[in-house]
Amino acid sequence: MMHDPEPRDEILLLGDPRLRVKCAPVTDFGSPEFQSDSRRLILALERFREENGFGRAISGPQIGVLKRMIAVNLGEGPFMIANPEIAVRGTERLSLWDDCMSFPWLMVRLERHLEIDVAYLNERGRKEEWPGVDAAVSELLQHEVDHLDGVLAIDRALDRDSIIARSLYERQRDVFDSTVDYAIRSTIASRKQITKP
Numbered sequence: 001m002m003h004d005p006e007p008r009d010e011i012l013l014l015g016d017p018r019l020r021v022k023c024a025p026v027t028d029f030g031s032p033e034f035q036s037d038s039r040r041l042i043l044a045l046e047r048f049r050e051e052n053g054f055g056r057a058i059s060g061p062q063i064g065v066l067k068r069m070i071a072v073n074l075g076e077g078p079f080m081i082a083n084p085e086i087a088v089r090g091t092e093r094l095s096l097w098d099d100c101m102s103f104p105w106l107m108v109r110l111e112r113h114l115e116i117d118v119a120y121l122n123e124r125g126r127k128e129e130w131p132g133v134d135a136a137v138s139e140l141l142q143h144e145v146d147h148l149d150g151v152l153a154i155d156r157a158l159d160r161d162s163i164i165a166r167s168l169y170e171r172q173r174d175v176f177d178s179t180v181d182y183a184i185r186s187t188i189a190s191r192k193q194i195t196k197p
Contacts, residue, residue, distance in 0.1 A: 029125035075187035090115035
């Protein structure tokens with residue numbers, strides 16, 4: 001069970017106007033405000049993962065922090081990225097069913113670039129480059145950078161049949177996954193995998 005050292009931040013849900021704001025860049029990485037916002041964002045991500053069994057990243061605006069910052073956990077622990085920029089977008093695209101912590105009851109079929117190069121600042125404000133990321137990281141970071149620009153996955157739905165209930169998707173996952181090029185895989189070990197004998 002996760003210990004809650006700080007008040008719980010609610011994840012903003014679809015319809016909250018703060019999800020539609022273009023966020024400001026992070027400028028002071030040493031400030032108490034940035035340190036607090038980073039902690040809050042990582043805690044929100046880890047709590048969501050623990051309670052829902054999925055989730056790989058969360059952006060600042062999803063907890064009302066209107067700054068260009070993202071907490072990421074690809075299965076090896078959380079880390080922060082700030083002021084991300086997609087430097088290169090490959091020409092090849094892939095389709096997938098995307099989900100979002102701000103509307104976890106929905107799945108959205110959309111397209112993303114298969115490959116991107118990303119430049120960002122780490123939690124100390126140092127420039128990092130993430131070139132040629134794989135499909136999983138590519139689609140994830142495109143989703144999160146969209147959040148920082150006030151764009152939601154539902155805005156990118158391919159057509160009127162491309163927004164469905166998550167419960168329906170889970171019941172017929174193989175059927176729905178056969179309609180796209182790529183299926184998101186969890187970065188969270190199942191309860192069975194992590195239970196010791």
